[in-house]
Amino acid sequence: MGSFLIQGRHGTKGNFEAVVPSSHGGGLVHLWRNNDAGGVWSGPGCFGGAARYVGTSLIQSNYGSPGNLEVVATDQAGNLDFFWRMDRAPWTWSGPFRIASGLTGTPSLIQSRHGTKGNFEVVVPHRDGGLAHLWRNNDAGMTWSAPGRFGGAARYVGASLIQSNYGSPGNLEVVATDQAGNLDFFWRIDRAPWTWSGPFRIASGLTGAPSLIQGRHGTKGNFEVVVPHRDGGLAHLWRNNDAGMTWSAPGRFVGGPRYTGVALIQGNYGSPGNLELLARDEAGNVDFFWRMDRAPWTWTGPWRVGGEISRSVSECVYSWTSAYHQGDTHVTVRIQLVPEGGVTAAQIANLQPTWRNGIISKWANRFDCRAGNGDRKAITFDVHWVTSGAHHVVRVRPGPAQSNMTNWDTSDSGDVASHEFGHMLGHPDEYASTACPARSPVNTGTVMDDNTETVQRLYNRIAAFHCGHGPAAPGAGEPPEAGEARTDRETDMPDLRSLDALEPARRAEALARLRAAGEASDGDRGRAGGGPGGDVGAGGTEEISFDITGGAPSERYLFHLAVTADGGAEKRVVDELGGGDRVESVSTVPTDVAARVFAAAAEAGLLADEPPSEAALRTEGEIVPDSMIAIVTLRSGDAVRRVVVPAAGPDQAARELPGEPADVPVGTDFQLSRESATALAPLLGALAAVEAELS
Structure with a gap:
C-alpha cells in the first residue's frame, strides 16, 4: 500500500490514520478518523520539528500491540527521515532519524514478508533520475541499507509500493509518476538476483504522487491506482489480474481542484470493501473520497478533512454554542435556513449568495495563519447551505426586523450576516449595551461592533488549531487591530x-x-x-x-x-x-x-x-x-x-x-x-x- 493513509488496528472497526506534511511551518501532521464513533476526523497532531517535508508514507507495523505507527518523509533538501509512534498513551512520536539523502518527491513504505519479523521496504524517487530502493533488516539490528538506484533516467515526483501475491513471499510492485505526467510501472522478483523490471508506460496526462493497492476485486486481486490528473481532479485506473493483466484507461473524476498526491486503501466498509482515498491539494489541504464497492462504482467526495469544533460560549446574559468545521486553515460553517411567515424558496435562493458573499468577503483572506518560523497560509472561510447536519439553524422571516444569531430576515445585508457569522465562530458582541454594562472591549469598530472590519484577535483560536500557530499581524493597508473607542450614554456607566x-x-x-x-x-x-x-x-x-x-x-x-x-x-x-x-x-x-x-x-x-x-x-x-x-x-x-x-x-x-x-x-x-x-x-x-x- 505504501501511502500516507491506512486503516489501522486501533478501535473495533479500525481507525483511519494519515500523516501528511504540514501545509506551512514545517514538520508533519497526524490526522485520524474514529470509525467506531461516527467517522469524525480528529487532529491535527503536530510533530517532526521544523523541516519542510514534501511527501510522506505511513504504516502500522507489528512492533507493539496493536502496533506502532511508522513513517518515512522526504524533505525539500532530498533527505529521507524516519519516525515512529508508540501504540499506547502518551502516543509519543520519536524522530526524525535520518536514513538517506540525495532523494526527492514522495516516498512509499511497507512492511514486507521478507524475513521473520518482516523487513521495512522503501521506494522513493532519486534526485538524479530513476528510483531508489532501501530496506531495514528487522531481524538483525534494524539497520537501513544504502539506497539502490533503478528505473532509468526519468525524473519522478512520487512512487507507490506494494508487495503483491505474485510469487512467494511476493514480488514488489511499484507505480511512479514522472515530471512529464507519465505513469510508469515496475516490479521486482521476490528472490535472487532481486532484479527490477521496468519502466512500463501505463498512462499519461497525469501529475503528482500516485497510490497503488492490490484490492479484493477479482480472484487474484486487481491492482488499483489513483493519481492526480494533470487538468485537475483525480484519475482511477486498474489492472485486471484475472484476465491478461491489462491496465484500463484512466477514468477521471472530481474535476477542478489540483492535487499533488493521493493515498488509496480498500477499507472494511462494504464487501469486498469500498475504496477510500485522501488527496492533498496544492495548498496542503486534505480531501476525502470514497467509492462504493459495487456498480455503478460511484466516487463520492470531496470532503475536507478536519475537526468538528463545538464549544459552549457565554458572555454577559447570553449563552450559545459555537460550531464549525476546520480543516487546516479553512473554516466551513454549515447553515440551514428555515423560511417562515411567507418567505418563499425564491427569496431564500436570492439571499443565499448575498449572505455567503458578505461573510466570505468580510472574513476570508484577511489574515494568515503564521508558524513560528514565519511561514504563512491564508485563513479562509466558506458557508455551506444545508438541509440537514447543520452547525446552526437560522429562521428567516420577512424584514425589516431585529436579527440575532438564529433569526435573520429578508432585509438583512451581507454585513449583518457577517456579524452573526462571528457569533457562530464564538465571538461575543463588542458594542456598548445597557444589557451588558461591564462588557469589554466595546466600540471597537470591528465586525462584532458595527458590522465593519475583522481584526487579528478574532482569528486567534482558528490559527491555534493548526499546530498552535498564531494569526499574522496586519501589514500595510490591512485593517487596524481596533477602532477608536467612542463615548456615549450607553458606555458612560460606573463600574458595577x-x-x-x-x-x-x-x-x-x-x-x-x-x-x-x-x-x-x-x-x-x-x-x-x-x-x-x-x-x-x-x-x-x-x-x-x-x-x-x-x-x-x-x-x-x-x-x-x-x-x-x-x-x-x-x-x-x-x-x-x-x-x-x-x-x-x-x-x-x-x-x-x-x-x-x-x-x-x-x-x-x-x-x-x-x-x-x-x-x-x-x-x-x-x-x-x-x-x-x-x-x-x-x-x-x-x-x-x-x-x-x-x-x-x-x-x-x-x-x-x-x-x-x-x-x-x-x-x-x-x-x-x-x-x-x-x-x-x-x-x-x-x-x-x-x-x-x-x-
Whole structure:
C-alpha cells in the first residue's frame, strides 16, 4: 500500500490514520478518523520539528500491540527521515532519524514478508533520475541499507509500493509518476538476483504522487491506482489480474481542484470493501473520497478533512454554542435556513449568495495563519447551505426586523450576516449595551461592533488549531487591530458589581436600602439611600430600571425606563429600524410614584435575600447574542442585581418565548412570556405609572 493513509488496528472497526506534511511551518501532521464513533476526523497532531517535508508514507507495523505507527518523509533538501509512534498513551512520536539523502518527491513504505519479523521496504524517487530502493533488516539490528538506484533516467515526483501475491513471499510492485505526467510501472522478483523490471508506460496526462493497492476485486486481486490528473481532479485506473493483466484507461473524476498526491486503501466498509482515498491539494489541504464497492462504482467526495469544533460560549446574559468545521486553515460553517411567515424558496435562493458573499468577503483572506518560523497560509472561510447536519439553524422571516444569531430576515445585508457569522465562530458582541454594562472591549469598530472590519484577535483560536500557530499581524493597508473607542450614554456607566456576589452582610445592607426606598415617607425621601454601608450605596443612588433591548448592529432597539429613590426618572427609546432616532425624556416624578416602584419590586420578590429563580421566570436555556431581552436592574450604589428574561416582537413572540406571550404595560410593542409578565406584574404596573408621569 505504501501511502500516507491506512486503516489501522486501533478501535473495533479500525481507525483511519494519515500523516501528511504540514501545509506551512514545517514538520508533519497526524490526522485520524474514529470509525467506531461516527467517522469524525480528529487532529491535527503536530510533530517532526521544523523541516519542510514534501511527501510522506505511513504504516502500522507489528512492533507493539496493536502496533506502532511508522513513517518515512522526504524533505525539500532530498533527505529521507524516519519516525515512529508508540501504540499506547502518551502516543509519543520519536524522530526524525535520518536514513538517506540525495532523494526527492514522495516516498512509499511497507512492511514486507521478507524475513521473520518482516523487513521495512522503501521506494522513493532519486534526485538524479530513476528510483531508489532501501530496506531495514528487522531481524538483525534494524539497520537501513544504502539506497539502490533503478528505473532509468526519468525524473519522478512520487512512487507507490506494494508487495503483491505474485510469487512467494511476493514480488514488489511499484507505480511512479514522472515530471512529464507519465505513469510508469515496475516490479521486482521476490528472490535472487532481486532484479527490477521496468519502466512500463501505463498512462499519461497525469501529475503528482500516485497510490497503488492490490484490492479484493477479482480472484487474484486487481491492482488499483489513483493519481492526480494533470487538468485537475483525480484519475482511477486498474489492472485486471484475472484476465491478461491489462491496465484500463484512466477514468477521471472530481474535476477542478489540483492535487499533488493521493493515498488509496480498500477499507472494511462494504464487501469486498469500498475504496477510500485522501488527496492533498496544492495548498496542503486534505480531501476525502470514497467509492462504493459495487456498480455503478460511484466516487463520492470531496470532503475536507478536519475537526468538528463545538464549544459552549457565554458572555454577559447570553449563552450559545459555537460550531464549525476546520480543516487546516479553512473554516466551513454549515447553515440551514428555515423560511417562515411567507418567505418563499425564491427569496431564500436570492439571499443565499448575498449572505455567503458578505461573510466570505468580510472574513476570508484577511489574515494568515503564521508558524513560528514565519511561514504563512491564508485563513479562509466558506458557508455551506444545508438541509440537514447543520452547525446552526437560522429562521428567516420577512424584514425589516431585529436579527440575532438564529433569526435573520429578508432585509438583512451581507454585513449583518457577517456579524452573526462571528457569533457562530464564538465571538461575543463588542458594542456598548445597557444589557451588558461591564462588557469589554466595546466600540471597537470591528465586525462584532458595527458590522465593519475583522481584526487579528478574532482569528486567534482558528490559527491555534493548526499546530498552535498564531494569526499574522496586519501589514500595510490591512485593517487596524481596533477602532477608536467612542463615548456615549450607553458606555458612560460606573463600574458595577453583582449584588449577589457581595459577602452576606454587605448584600443585606444593599437590599435593605432598596426596600427602604419603598417604605420611606415623603419627608424621608432624600434619606432613602442613607445609612451604613461604606462603599456600597449612597443617598439617592438606589435605582430600578426596566429595559427591552436587542437586534444586530444597524438594527438595534432599546426601550429604557428608570426611576431613582429620590424621584429622578428617565425614559429612552432607540429604534434603528424605525429611523435611528433616539427619543429621550428626563424628569422627576412624585415621590410616592417612585416609592411604589421600589415597593412593587419587593412585592415581586426581586428584593428578597436570594435572587428570583430561573424556574420562576422561565429563563432556562440559551439566549443567543443580539436576542431581544428584557432586563430588570436593581441598583444600590455600585451593586446591582439583574433579572433577565427573553422578549420578542409580536410577530415572533409565540415561537420565541416560552409558554404564552403577554403584553407589558409600558410603551413598547415587545412582549414577554406569560410567566415572566405575571411574575414581574407588580413592578411593571408601577413603572407604567412612572411612564405616565413622564408623558
